[in-house]
Amino acid sequence: MSEVRTKAALAGVAARQMATLSTEEKNTALLAMADALNAEAASLIEANREDLERGRANGTSESLLDRLMLDEARIASIADALRLVADLPDPTGKVLETIQRPNALRIEKVSVPLGVIGIVYEARPNVTVDAAALCLKTGNAVVLRGGSAALSTNKRIAEVLRATLAQTALPAEALQVIEDASRASVDEMLKLNGLLDVIIPRGGRSLIDNVVQNATVPVIETGAGVCHTYIDASADATMAEEIAINAKVQRPSVCNSMETLIVHEDFAKHGLRQLANRLLEQKVELRGDKQTLAIVPEAKLATEEDYGTEYNDYILNVKIVSELDEATAHIAQFGTKHSECIVTENDENAVRFLNEVDAAAVYHNASTRFTDGFEFGFGAEIGISTQKLHARGPMGLPALTSSKYRIYGNGQVRK
Amino acid sequence: MSEVRTKAALAGVAARQMATLSTEEKNTALLAMADALNAEAASLIEANREDLERGRANGTSESLLDRLMLDEARIASIADALRLVADLPDPTGKVLETIQRPNALRIEKVSVPLGVIGIVYEARPNVTVDAAALCLKTGNAVVLRGGSAALSTNKRIAEVLRATLAQTALPAEALQVIEDASRASVDEMLKLNGLLDVIIPRGGRSLIDNVVQNATVPVIETGAGVCHTYIDASADATMAEEIAINAKVQRPSVCNSMETLIVHEDFAKHGLRQLANRLLEQKVELRGDKQTLAIVPEAKLATEEDYGTEYNDYILNVKIVSELDEATAHIAQFGTKHSECIVTENDENAVRFLNEVDAAAVYHNASTRFTDGFEFGFGAEIGISTQKLHARGPMGLPALTSSKYRIYGNGQVRK
Known part of the structure; x- marks a missing residue:
């Protein structure tokens, strides 16, 4: 089995466990992740240096190298952002609607995690942490496929965060980082119906267009603004x-x-x-x-x-x-x-x-x-949806949830 | 321009007008549509006979011919269903959320129509009327591509309903029926990003799979149940x-x-x-x-x-x-x-x-x-969503809406 398929399947198993965790368990893990990033700043910077050196050797522009670069201050700010996510209200497990039927069936519509979320993005290490935090906070498992230029950094971030998760109530497998830096790994993710519940592209126009044009997995389109x-x-x-x-x-x-x-x-x-x-x-x-x-x-x-x-x-x-x-x-x-x-x-x-x-x-x-999740008071932003299904405009944590109907009966059958 | 693209573009213009209509205007049109179906029963049955004869000549099974067949009683029941849709509450124009920001911006999240909805379905004339009614009730324009075996019936239904709309506040162009019975017309619809806001497949597994596998337009997947x-x-x-x-x-x-x-x-x-x-x-x-x-x-x-x-x-x-x-x-x-x-x-x-x-x-x-929109008390059912984005489970009228943010300021600029 390919790396992508294997990791998505592991994430799927973890997602079932994630959906049953309490808000407190998730928040504890997020705070532990933030602490671990601070504590591991040196090794993260070391891994990041590899990416920067490879980038310089490949003639990457200074502005892209700057987006890729991690230092103590940036790591501290990424960790702080994680702590803010822990502080936000948990949008899952809410009874959104109750319907009492004449046949005495009671139907509850409840907010639940989406399941396994695929994120396809560019060489920005902060997105690795940010996307992971938002997905885990909402009880989802996440499969991250970042730009190849940030691969060493992302691998180290994954090691640190997964080791941290393993010491909490959350399954480490809920956080997957794809290491296959080829275009093929993105193409494979886009077609993983049944293993990924949704794909969210984060990046420039060509990245988003590729996802929208080729994904068979449902997509939340973000981005373009004229x-x-x-x-x-x-x-x-x-x-x-x-x-x-x-x-x-x-x-x-x-x-x-x-x-x-x-x-x-x-x-x-x-x-x-x-x-x-x-x-x-x-x-x-x-x-x-x-x-x-x-x-x-x-x-x-x-x-x-x-x-x-x-x-x-x-x-x-x-x-x-x-x-x-x-x-x-x-x-x-x-x-x-x-x-x-x-x-x-x-x-x-x-x-x-x-x-x-x-x-x-x-x-x-x-x-x-x-038009921005923070300016709208959401306390977080997954992106700005430019499609009309599911979520439109700035997306806060509720955009990473779905719903299910729980129906309580006492033997009702359909006539 | 192809028939599909032309009709989708006309629907797009009509959708802008549809979004501004009152509930009463929409309901009046739905009731007029129901009356017109009753009044035109003879010509509908005549058109339907052409489909049935062609079907018999092609060796179509009796069970499929039965699904296709219209008679006075079935037309009356389709018209009655239309009147029930008129009776349902209008899910658009509702203020779903109000956010008051410290900078005095007032942000309202309002339910709005999706825009232009594409429906791809099989040779069932009742779906032509039902899907049209649900889409128009929710302020959307609709592009219907039904099975070729029902083409004569669908064309006649479209004539009757569009002529009726032309006498109401609703634009006739809000209801489009694709007459190109080739597979190519479906393929084209699936890629009409920018002209269709969503595609909903209604039918058997292979129809749904084709839509899910090939659409670049967002899809609401319905159907399969193990x-x-x-x-x-x-x-x-x-x-x-x-x-x-x-x-x-x-x-x-x-x-x-x-x-x-x-x-x-x-x-x-x-x-x-x-x-x-x-x-x-x-x-x-x-x-x-x-x-x-x-x-x-x-x-x-x-x-x-x-x-x-x-x-x-x-x-x-x-x-x-x-x-x-x-x-x-x-x-x-x-x-x-x-x-x-x-x-x-x-x-x-x-x-x-x-x-x-x-x-x-x-x-x-x-x-x-x-698990059914009527059993859940929704009064209508677009289908049962088996995906997690946008709508999950039985879909009532609100599943055919999106939202927009209306922001009221007095000169605010971002710092």
Whole structure:
């Protein structure tokens, strides 16, 4: 049997045990894992050095090496994050609904772990710990397949955490790290129906697309965001500027940042020039339609392709519209149903935008940058779901649960 | 553009409008659809005759022809079912959660339609109407791809219903029927990411497997049930017999019927012979392990493959175990996580079984035949989900909804 299949099967057995553990047992294990990471910082850094050296030899970019790098401070912060997960409420074992039937059957819908969760991600050691913690906290077993560039680090993390689990009520087999660094191990995971209950990709567009296109196991899709901010005719000019600037430049590299600014023509006349100036000051490259270029000649002409692109960079499309419907139609055509904002003082337009725009998060007078599990108060984030099944938008711990029906009878049979 | 892509795109535009309609507008349309089916019974029966004649010419079996056949009574019953859907509560537009953040952002999680739902099913005209009604009731647009053997009937149903919708507040384009009867039209639907939000297969194993194996669009998997009834040592003998008989023979062809009876050896000694007699009287073929054969020599020896088979027929596997753990391990190995039952007077064992067995529905002292949306009181059933994402077990109308976050601010930006 392949490594992937063997480890998924072991995780499956462990999952049955995980589902019966108490919140306290799980939290005790999470705290022990955090302590072990602190205590083993030196050996983790040593293993990480191997990855870094191999990466440098292979010509890996400095920014990727930085994502991969572990030092005392980063390990301490990863361990602290683990302790915060222990502090969160356990979403499993909750009676979500009770149905009393006329035939005296009592039906309880109860939240339960998903089972075995596969995580496919890039060379980020913090994801190894974070994903493991979130899965174990919710009573799941987890099969982690991280980027090959972090393999030595991930192997050492797995050794440390599994040795720790073995001293707790949790089965060590609930945490599996795939060491086969070939593409084949990912391909195999994607087809492991019956052994994996769900796969969650965490990473860039090509990683997510590969999972979505090839998985037969159910997937929670996360990620892509072509987000818009629409400044309505009646918008408060100062507020609109602040929200647009924040959505674009506060952290352009993330999925909830703005890629296209849509401006009502009435606002454009008196407000776009100054907003464009501030964006240009922030080194944002502007690409606009012809009407935009008439007001902001520094902008390049935007193509259809531009309007569909997630830049994750200091580039912004601008489009001028003559009515709300034109804005929502543009969003329907080019958006990725992630986060969309209207800035307006017109409540009727706000209600229409919030109802008619189909996206995980729709904002009235606030930056799209808030689409985030921590900003929503969830205390954790598995990712931001851009699909509509199961979970949509920022996912906290409940996104890692399913439900089951417990039915209590006294001999009922169906007539 | 292909028929599938064109119709899915039209459904997508209609879905935006559907999402803004009131419950009353949707219900009015559903009632009008029911009236139209009654009024057009003659033309529906005429179209259905074409399918039946083609089917007979092709040598279709009588049981399949019966599933396909429409007459006045069946059309009346389909129309009545539509009226019942109109009567159900609308699960969309509900505020599911409100979060008030320290920065004064107010976040509302609201239930919304999924968008465009693809249904792939067999030659059953009642599914065409039923699936359309459930999708429209929940504010979705629907793309229906039924079995080619029912094509004339489905085309006529679509004409009648779309003409009716055109006279209501609902867009006719919200209901699409694919007329391309080739396998290629199904294959195309399965890959329509961005145009279809979800695909639900309704039908037999090979249809479902094809969808699960080939879809890149998210799927709600329904169907397969290898369900067990475990009779514990302390079971009430009469109750155990009644539940086992009911689970096997009340309707063997459906997914929630029992395929394997697991019996504790203490119960087997005094109770299995009589239970076997009653099953044999009902023409149930028994396949058992060696211990079973010692008590019931009429049984054939069961193979590993038998224990994993969903017979949907008058065939039953029997297995004798010496403890609860052996029963739950067998279920974990061979079950499909659908419906599982323990018959016992021992509450501790009942609690353990209900917690440890991983299935959509776990029963204490009641027949697995109750796993059904109507029996659960949902008033409708989309299907029985056997996956763990989004919905698990019998799915009522809420399974056809997603959620979105509406965020209300007054200029908040992220620090």
